[in-house]
Amino acid sequence: MPKLPVVSSAEVIRALELLGFSVVRQRGSHIVLRMGSSGCVVPNHKELKAGTLTGILKQAGVSLDDFISALRA
Numbered sequence: 455m456p457k458l459p460v461v462s463s464a465e466v467i468r469a470l471e472l473l474g475f476s477v478v479r480q481r482g483s484h485i486v487l488r489m490g491s492s493g494c495v496v497p498n499h500k501e502l503k504a505g506t507l508t509g510i511l512k513q514a515g516v517s518l519d520d521f522i523s524a525l526r527a
Contacts, residue, residue: 456522458504463496466510469524470494473516487514 461469467477467485475487475494483498494513497506511521 456518458507458518459522459525461502461507461525462500463498463502465525466496466502466507469521469527470496470514470516472524472527473514473520475514489514 463485467487470487471477473489475489478486478488478493480486480498485496485498487494487496492513492515494510496510499506502510511518
C-alpha cells in the first residue's frame with residue numbers, strides 16, 4: 455500500500471473530479487463533492503494532514519491506489 459501523499463485541497467478536488475465527483479456547494483472553507491449517493495467534504499487548506507486525507511477518501515469510498523493514479527493523471 456503506498457504512502458499518503460502531501461497534497462492541497464485543490465489537488466484533492468481535481469483528483470476526485472477525475473474520478474467522477476462534482477462540486478455541489480461550498481460554505482466557508484468546506485467544499486462538498488458528490489457522486490451519486492456518496493459524497494465527501496474537503497476543507498479548503500493549502501496542505502491536508504494525513505488523517506484528514508484518509509477521512510476524505512473513506513467518505514468518498516475511493517481507494518488510495520485509485521486516488522494516487524488520479525493525482526498523477
